Amino acid sequence: MDKIVTLAHGAGGKQTSELINRIFKAHFSNPDLTADDAAVLPVEAGNIAFTTDGFIVSPYEFPGGNIGKLSICGTVNDLSCMGAKPLYLSCAFVIEEGFPMEKLEQIAVSMEKTAKEAGVRIVAGDTKVAGKGQVDNIFITTTGIGHIMEGVNTSGKLAQPGDAVIVTGDIGRHGCTILLSRDEFGIDAEITSDCAPLWGITEKMFETTKEIHVIRDATRGGVGTVLYEIAEQSNVGIRLDTEKIPVAGEVSGVCGMLGLEPLYLACEGRLVVFVPKEIAPAVIEALHGSPYSKNAAIIGEVISDMPGKVVMKTAIGSQTLLPQPGGELLPRIC
Amino acid sequence: MENRKVSPKEIIESYNGRHLRIMEVCGTHTHEIFRLGIRKIVPESIELISGPGCPVCVTPVGYIDEAVMLSLDIGAVICTFGDLIRVPGTEMSLAVARSKGAVIKTVYSPIDAVEYAQENPDKKVVFLAVGFETTAPAACLAIKKAKEAGLTNFTILGANKTMPNAYLALKDSADAFLYPGHVNAIAGTAVCEQLVKEGVSGVVTGFTASELLTALAVVIQLTKKGKPFLVNCYPRVVKPEGNVPAQKLMNEVMEPCDAEWRGLGIIKGSGLKLRTAYSDFDARLRFNLPVITGKSNPECCCGNVLQGKCRPSDCKLFGTGCTPQHPVGACMVSNEGSCSAYYQYGGNFNG
Numbered sequence: 160m161d162k163i164v165t166l167a168h169g170a171g172g173k174q175t176s177e178l179i180n181r182i183f184k185a186h187f188s189n190p191d192l193t194a195d196d197a198a199v200l201p202v203e204a205g206n207i208a209f210t211t212d213g214f215i216v217s218p219y220e221f222p223g224g225n226i227g228k229l230s231i232c233g234t235v236n237d238l239s240c241m242g243a244k245p246l247y248l249s250c251a252f253v254i255e256e257g258f259p260m261e262k263l264e265q266i267a268v269s270m271e272k273t274a275k276e277a278g279v280r281i282v283a284g285d286t287k288v289a290g291k292g293q294v295d296n297i298f299i300t301t302t303g304i305g306h307i308m309e310g311v312n313t314s315g316k317l318a319q320p321g322d323a324v325i326v327t328g329d330i331g332r333h334g335c336t337i338l339l340s341r342d343e344f345g346i347d348a349e350i351t352s353d354c355a356p357l358w359g360i361t362e363k364m365f366e367t368t369k370e371i372h373v374i375r376d377a378t379r380g381g382v383g384t385v386l387y388e389i390a391e392q393s394n395v396g397i398r399l400d401t402e403k404i405p406v407a408g409e410v411s412g413v414c415g416m417l418g419l420e421p422l423y424l425a426c427e428g429r430l431v432v433f434v435p436k437e438i439a440p441a442v443i444e445a446l447h448g449s450p451y452s453k454n455a456a457i458i459g460e461v462i463s464d465m466p467g468k469v470v471m472k473t474a475i476g477s478q479t480l481l482p483q484p485g486g487e488l489l490p491r492i493c
Numbered sequence: 494m495e496n497r498k499v500s501p502k503e504i505i506e507s508y509n510g511r512h513l514r515i516m517e518v519c520g521t522h523t524h525e526i527f528r529l530g531i532r533k534i535v536p537e538s539i540e541l542i543s544g545p546g547c548p549v550c551v552t553p554v555g556y557i558d559e560a561v562m563l564s565l566d567i568g569a570v571i572c573t574f575g576d577l578i579r580v581p582g583t584e585m586s587l588a589v590a591r592s593k594g595a596v597i598k599t600v601y602s603p604i605d606a607v608e609y610a611q612e613n614p615d616k617k618v619v620f621l622a623v624g625f626e627t628t629a630p631a632a633c634l635a636i637k638k639a640k641e642a643g644l645t646n647f648t649i650l651g652a653n654k655t656m657p658n659a660y661l662a663l664k665d666s667a668d669a670f671l672y673p674g675h676v677n678a679i680a681g682t683a684v685c686e687q688l689v690k691e692g693v694s695g696v697v698t699g700f701t702a703s704e705l706l707t708a709l710a711v712v713i714q715l716t717k718k719g720k721p722f723l724v725n726c727y728p729r730v731v732k733p734e735g736n737v738p739a740q741k742l743m744n745e746v747m748e749p750c751d752a753e754w755r756g757l758g759i760i761k762g763s764g765l766k767l768r769t770a771y772s773d774f775d776a777r778l779r780f781n782l783p784v785i786t787g788k789s790n791p792e793c794c795c796g797n798v799l800q801g802k803c804r805p806s807d808c809k810l811f812g813t814g815c816t817p818q819h820p821v822g823a824c825m826v827s828n829e830g831s832c833s834a835y836y837q838y839g840g841n842f843n844g
Contacts, residue, residue, distance in 0.1 A: 344601055418521070418828070468839075474702045475502060477530025482837030 164258045169288030182264055183284055186271040191247065191282040198282035200247060203306050208243035210234060211302040219266075219296050221340045223332075223351030224427075226299055227266035231273040232356045232427055234303040236376040239361040240430065242313050243305025248274065249283035253298040256291045266297065277356035279303065310369045317372040318393035322461040323439035325432040327360060327452040328353060329405040330382050334424030335413050344417065348409045355428030360452045364432065367445040373433035376426070383422035383481055385431045386469045396465035399481065400472045405454045422481065433461065501703070501710035506534055508713050514540045515712055516666060516801055518656065519673030520547035520829020521700060527838040529702050531709070539713075542666065542801030543831030545659060546673055548624040549576045550799060550823045550830045551754045554787025556623075556652050557582030559777070563619050563650065564595035567780050570613070572606035573621040575599045576827040579820060583787045603635035603649075610639065610647035619776045622649040626679040629653040629765055630739040633746035636767065636774050648776035653765040654752055657684045660693055662760050666801045669712045670695035671705075674727040681735025682725055689721045699727035746771050755789070755823060756796025795822035798831055805832040812836060 160181055167174045184192070191198050212233045219226040230250065238245045250270070254263065274281055332353040339346055357376070364371060373393075375385045382404075390397050406414075406421045414421050428451060434442050439457050446455035469481040517523055523543045526532060532541060545551045557580050563569040564587065571587065578587045578597060591597045600606050603620050610618035622632040632649060639647040656676055672685055672695045685695055694716070698708035708726045715722045725731055743765070752764025767775050776782070789795070793815070794808035805811050805824065815821035817833050824830035
């Protein structure tokens, strides 16, 4: 097989079949993935959740994962947030001409492994090859269908005063990993992305209680952005206890040097969860049983004052507003 | 102190003496004071003023105009710290210049700009050298590297500044300064000792909650005594002699000059320019730039804000015509700027 992806691999002929057979079918094979134009899937009773996400991360490989793993986790986690057991995924690749075949296979292997872990089947796909310079290495779009568990109703509109705010692990890892991987700062630190499929821990939470009001995955924009979205959607205030927010030492070190706020760095394996205060300890206990959420913590509460705002209890016992960043994150210069 | 050990926080909260104006002159201090909610615990009789400590904020409008001219008219590639890109010039910011075809690259260190010049010998590369004693040594290092490499396509547009004469210019605006710990880490404390003789009081201050509270408490306690003072409250980082190699490097490559500060006008001996031996790397000389006097929006109060004459929220543009997304003045552009900090941390919410 060719060592690099060429325009011929996207032309629909013999080389396209070869690429599909050798890479995608070899790793994604399952009874629902057929050669027909569309997958035929059984319909279950109840409601389905349906979502899509595009992935264009640069670099496409980073400590703790690659774009393939990310593309499965992103969609699986979006479904999980709605209380939906992820069932089926489609994936569409746009590959830059000249992309190494070996790397493409590594990406497919990661997708296979992550999908298996999440219990989801890849049932449809598409491959396009774009000319050199038209895309940055490889772009992937995944679309997913999940079956919403009975008795579950989560939404960003459902946060209520008296809810505890939980994060399922230390924050800012993915954003920090990507920043350092771009090698623009000359900083070396042992940080790996938190990228992980989270249906497992979501299911555990729902086994503990169905009374979960909100679940969001804190991806682009980080936990801070998610909290502001929920404060606005539910028209409530959120008070954070800054001392309780789990941040790995390496991440806070890098943020300290560059003047960045970990609350605004992306996570790819962390959920923000709103549950009534009384149930929160049981949820935390359930989360601590999984390696993906062993550092889960209650970081704040929903209040009826200051609707739409996120305030922080600071290290000196004072209170301040969590600032909302605009534009791109910039390291400070003094 | 009394018999019982009193915490810095208690000293601050219980202060009931005369009106006290304390000015921080470091953008990171401004940011941290807001982030930690220190303004919420400070009694009304203590006024915390955010002074001219953000390099982007004190850069005059004319400097942006020079950079725009270099990029659009002379075709230079501008390498700059990100914050500067959105600062409004007389006619346009560098961001607008970019949309008109200017090539503007964000760098995180002046050395990156030198490397870019090395890799692109056909391009005229200009680094926008702003910043205080903390960033000037890196600019000097970049110039030395460029000279050693024999680069003829690298220059800097200089606007580096030093703090000592700014303190003197601002001495009537504050009863005491929180000196910027990282500037003192480079410059040492001798300059501040000299200022005591001129009647200027201050405390060298670190950046953690306890360092900031301690510095404020020390100011409160020593002001009561009525004599000018200097205390180094950041001894884990700041040594009296400072960072001698960095000072030597700065001294070798640059020399003092008069400099324009946005809002404060020309302050004698408060700038740094390249020495004659390095003047080949001066973009103004290389490209024969005319003298440009910029014009800022007349309604913008950045100048008064920088001198502590008014609060950001007193400006009629604040939060309406001027926001971090659409800044009019430089103090709203940079995260370290006082207008931006007031806006982002909720202005009135923090008082």
